[in-house]
Amino acid sequence: MSVRTTVPIAMRxxxxxxxxxxxxxxxxxxxxxxxxxxxxxxxxxxxxxxxxTMLQVRAAAPQGDPRPPVEVGPPVAGRWTALNSPADKVPSHGTHVYGQTYAIDIVADPEAGEGEPPARPTFGWVWPFFRRNRAFPAFGAPLLAVADATVVKASDGQRDHLSRNSLPALAYLMLIEGNVRSILGAHRIIGNHVILDLGEGTFAVYAHVQRGSLRVKAGDTVRAGQRLGRVGNSGNTTEPHLHFHLMDGPDLDNARGVPFTWRGVGVPANGETFTVGERADEQVAEA
Structure with a gap:
């Protein structure tokens, strides 16, 4: 691992x-x-x-040949749709900072029954400005450990704000709230989160976790499929969803992204819907 700056971007x-x-x-x-x-x-x-900003982007950019994708289990169960996927472009979120070169966002998208309204609210151009989190099926969905691992960071004290998926609310997020969060540091961008040490220099990040939902703390060991917490809407988000990525260190300010592939799913492309069956380990955890 090369020498990198260790001063957090917010402090600098x-x-x-x-x-x-x-x-x-x-x-x-x-x-x-x-x-x-x-x-x-x-x-x-x-x-x-x-x-x-340029200094941080340069420090976080991959150097040399990229690492091969690390295969892990899916972090969720059920029916989901991918957004901002590294299957379509890299870096997937337009930046290498916070180790998110190969990050992916997913939203729960269960099928609506006949005659029922869409399960997930559509983008409102003007109204309503905000929606409550309970309107989104992803909110409260279980988050599962992608492998046997050790918890290195776990934080769930930030509030879950209202959705920002209308044009006025999105403008507020991009022009005001997002810039303030960037100044305050990585923890305000990713919100409540869990970071797992998967071994061999690979760490898994679960961002935007629901406030108060974590079942684990730093130092705990977890099994693949074990419930960690629930999907929330904390941090720099437009609506409840899971932001997931792998990186090569536990420090978001210094880590570089690592490619991933989900066992049985691969890397879903933007707009691709995929289904993950409930795993035996999750059933045991719920018993």
Missing amino acids: LSWLILFALMIGEFVTDLPGPGWATTFLPATVVLALMVAT
């Missing part, structure tokens, strides 16, 4: 913004045109933010 950004504000305070006391005292501090802040 805080230092840079503080430095820029100090420059701005100095500039405002200098004689000169009004545009200098108004725009120069903001320009410095913007430039430093861009430089910091």
